[in-house]
Amino acid sequence: MSVRELVILGTSSAVPTRRRNHNGYFLRWGDQGVLFDPGEGTQRQMRLAGLAATDVTRICVTHFHGDHSLGLPGVMQRIARDRVPHTVRVAYPGAGEEYWRRLRHATSFHDTEVILPQPVGGSGCCAIGEEEPFTVTALPLRHSVPAYGYRLVEPDGWRMSPERLERHGVRGPDVSRLLREGRIEVAGREVALAECADPRPGQVFAFVMDTGECEQAVELARGADMLVIESTYLDSEERLAREYRHLTARMAGRIAARAGVRLLVLTHLSERYEQEREGEFVAQAAEEFDGRIVLAADLDRIAMPARRRPV
Structure with a gap:
């Protein structure tokens, strides 16, 4: 199976700290990099993580607050400088088009034509990303500026069984034809795909940043193998979380529990919390969610969980 992992580039919120850079998350999905x-500081963090501009095939921006987007100019200029040959699609809230234009051409540089803007908008589900091995959808969140979360879904597939293929006499080009057509005729007998393969559930990744609690956050995370979600505050600052439309770790855990998430990754921590208090984020989320929880740290690598077993 191809490598699927999340590389954490930054985990702070509005103000970076000595140990936590501003936001940045790189999802490696086989030969795709989101x-x-x-x-x-994203460009430097990528260097430290061993990532190159050529690894990036798509960029997703949730909203145009600085801690989520001020690294865009450097990344895009690096894509141009390194002459990345493939298209790099960039999704962002269409309501922030003026900010996109400013960031896209923040300074003078030798531009590139490979960057393809994909503004998202509306109050419902916005589908993008038909070119990748997964579908990408965006849903609006509840923040102080237009903000969207993202959901990547791999289609369900099949895992071929060499023994069963041989037993049914399916060989060579007939294997791909069976996978494509669902049933074929071999030596005068019809062979169905289910006789030679097992269902392979697709994987789901969800990314939810700055937002208050809302149904859209739950919908984005529904059945996700991995949910990356902001947890800016602890319970003691719940009033601030509601006032500024952010989440506490407990709220993040509640969303994960309602959505049936498998792995919960907490990030976007307020700079107010010292290192010795960070364990409280996991503890408070765990009071709502009984699955696996990871508190993200800069330059961590978090593997996607193994596929779910077919029901």
Whole structure:
């Protein structure tokens, strides 16, 4: 199976700290690389993580607050400088088009034509990303500026069984034809795909940043193998979370529990919390969610969970 992992480039919120850079998350999905919310310092963090501009095939921006987007100019200029040959699609809230234009051409540089803007908008589900091995959808969140979360879904597939293929006499080009057509005739007998393969559930990744609790966050995370979600505050600052339309770790855990998530990754921590208090984020989320929880740290690599077993 191809490598599927999340590389954490930054985990702070509005103000970076000595240990936590501004936001930045790189999802490696086989030969695809999705960069989420590149804040300041993303280009350097990519270097430290061993990532190149050529690894990026798509960028997803949730909203145009600086800690989620001020790294865009550097990343895009690096894509141009390194002469990345493939298209790099960039999804962002269409309501922030003026900010996109400013960031896209923040300074003078030798531009590139490979960057393809994909503004998202509306109050419902916005589908993008038909070119990748997964579908990408965006849903609006509840924040102080237009903000969208993203959901990547791999279609369900099949895992071929060499023994069963041989037993049914399916060989060579007939294997791909069976996979494509669902049933074929071999030596005068019809062979169905289910006789030679087992269902392979597709994987789901969800990315939810700055937002208050809302149904859209739950819908984005529904059945996700991995949910990356902001948890800016602890319970003691719940009033601030509601006032500024952010989440506490407990709220993030509640969303994960309602959505049936498998792995919950907490990030976007307020700079107010010292290192010795970070365990409280996991503890408070765990009071709502009984699955696996990871508190993200800069330059962590978090593997996607193994596929679910077919029901």
